[in-house]
Amino acid sequence: MNMLYGLITGVVFGFLLQKGRVLRYEKQLGALRLMDMTIIKFMMSAILVGMVGIYLLHDLVNPDLLSLKSTILGANIIGGILFGIGWGLFGLCPGTAIGALGEGRWHAAFGIAGMLVGAMLYATLHPWMTETVLTWGDFGKITLPGLLGINHWIVIVVFIAAVLGLFRWLEKIDL
Amino acid sequence: MQKYDDGGWNPYLAGALVGVLAIVSVGLTGQFLGASTTFVRAAGAIEQLVGSDRVETNPYYQRVQPRFDWQAMVLVGVLIGAAIAAWQDRSFKSEKVPPMWEERFGSPVLKRGAVAFVGGIFAMFGARLADGCPSGHGLSGLMQLSVSGFVSLMFFFGGGLLVANLLYRKEA
Numbered sequence: 001m002n003m004l005y006g007l008i009t010g011v012v013f014g015f016l017l018q019k020g021r022v023l024r025y026e027k028q029l030g031a032l033r034l035m036d037m038t039i040i041k042f043m044m045s046a047i048l049v050g051m052v053g054i055y056l057l058h059d060l061v062n063p064d065l066l067s068l069k070s071t072i073l074g075a076n077i078i079g080g081i082l083f084g085i086g087w088g089l090f091g092l093c094p095g096t097a098i099g100a101l102g103e104g105r106w107h108a109a110f111g112i113a114g115m116l117v118g119a120m121l122y123a124t125l126h127p128w129m130t131e132t133v134l135t136w137g138d139f140g141k142i143t144l145p146g147l148l149g150i151n152h153w154i155v156i157v158v159f160i161a162a163v164l165g166l167f168r169w170l171e172k173i174d175l
Numbered sequence: 176m177q178k179y180d181d182g183g184w185n186p187y188l189a190g191a192l193v194g195v196l197a198i199v200s201v202g203l204t205g206q207f208l209g210a211s212t213t214f215v216r217a218a219g220a221i222e223q224l225v226g227s228d229r230v231e232t233n234p235y236y237q238r239v240q241p242r243f244d245w246q247a248m249v250l251v252g253v254l255i256g257a258a259i260a261a262w263q264d265r266s267f268k269s270e271k272v273p274p275m276w277e278e279r280f281g282s283p284v285l286k287r288g289a290v291a292f293v294g295g296i297f298a299m300f301g302a303r304l305a306d307g308c309p310s311g312h313g314l315s316g317l318m319q320l321s322v323s324g325f326v327s328l329m330f331f332f333g334g335g336l337l338v339a340n341l342l343y344r345k346e347a
Contacts, residue, residue, distance in 0.1 A: 002204050006245040009200045010252015013193065013208065017253065018260035020189030021181075025273035032332070032339035042190035043313060049194025050318035057202055067207050069306050069316060071323040076312075079305025080327045082297050084334015088342065089294025091273065094302065095210035095310045097295075098250050102257030104269045110288035114295020115211075119218035121296065122303040126235035129304060144320045155320055167187070 014099050023099040025091035025107075032088055037175040044163050051159070055152055068143065074136025075129070090114065181266050197318060206245050207319075209311035211302040213247045215239040279343060301334075 017023050020042045030036030058065045087093055090111035092100055097115070100108040122129075145152040183189075200206055219230045219241035230236040261267035272287045280286060302308040305327045307316060313331070316324020 002206070002245050003248050005200070005204045006206070006248030007252045009196060009206075009208075010249035010254075011256035011259070012196050012252075013249065014253035014256025014258075015260040016189045016193050016196070016256075018257040018266075019184040019264075020186045020193075021183035022186070022189075023257060026275045029273075029275055029339055029343070032335040033343055034336075038186045042186040042193070043309070045187045045190030046193035046197065046314055047317045049191045050197040050314065051194075051320065053194065053198030054201055054318050057198065061202070065201060065205065066319050067205070067315075068319055068321045069312065069323045071321070071326065072306075073326065076305050076323050076326040077330050079301045079303070080330025081334040082301030083305060083308065083327075084301070084331045084336070085338050086294045086296065086298025086301055086334075087331060088335040088338025090291045090298055091276070091294070093210070093298065093309045094214060095208075095250070095253060095308065098210070099253045099257035102254040103261035104267045105273070107270065107272055107284070107287055107291060110291040111295035111298070114292035115214050115299035116218045116221060116295075117292075118296040118299030119215045119303060120222065122300045123215065123218065123229075123233050123235040126233075126303075130234075133304065139322065142322045144322055144325065147322055152320060159320075 013095075014102060017096060017099045018103055023092075023096050023103055023105070025100075025105070028087070028091050028093070028096070035175070037170050041167065041170065044166070048160055048163055051156055055156060066143075068141035071139045071142050072134055072137060073139070074133045078133055086114075086118070182264060183266070193314070194318075197314065204245070207311070207315035208249065209246055209307065209315060210250060211299060211308040211311060212239060213244075213250050214299055215303060216241045216244070216247065305330075 020038070021027055022039045022042050027036060027038045031039045054065065092108055092111055094115060097108045097112050143152070145155045148155065197208055200208065216239060219236045223230050223241060230241060271284050272282055276287055305312065306323070307327060309328070309331060312324045312327040317328065
């Protein structure tokens, strides 16, 4: 049953990614070149809505709902920069690369092949990473409200206000 | 400035609907959106297919085993959903080189392919080290206000901004 939900979730996700036009190399490089902020608007809108709903579910239905990834500064920062370098070169990320194929952007296949090689390479170096980078600045599974020691709704309201401000500014400067 | 637009939905609306989708998915199945773990499972499956026995001994493949799971189904769905959407509004386009790339670097497919391939290697290596991509860390991480999501996303953009602007810098 979970597999079926996965498929349906994916179909809707792919449909919306395509309708939002974020599966394009031009949109992703457009954001990185600070020319077209479509993907930022798309992503941040998803985050704002999802954040409210997920924390409502967390408070009202299931307190064990969250599935946090560990904050390991060394890994998040170094891995993040490496991902960013690759993203700038390829112009698509793992999820959007698959979607790009769906709308006929065949060139995504080269990057997908590269990503499979990248996964193999990481599997090879993972044992070494566990002794080095993955131990640098390991804070475990922490959230922003937990770190600040305040209620999550305060953080959510401030975050929403900040992002809405960003949206207004982006529209004003016509990006 | 050319924006390469061909219709499509308002990105705020399409994005907000992805937010609704994420809530429904978490509510029904407890699953958060992500993509890059599947590439490790697929890489392991390919290694098995070509007869490598590394999957049995490599600790990372032991942790992220080659199997077809919920997230893999999502990615199959993304392929299908994008194709449906493109077919529905006739924005499907058989494209060998992205137009923006072609304008700057020309039309050779192999040139684009080589850069995309190298980019893919960096991107996936980085995503696995950081333990997530813009879906897992970006969407799902920020929705949960995870510190790892904020840090990773910031450096995804940092690295991307640097490379994109070097790549497309104006000729001196």
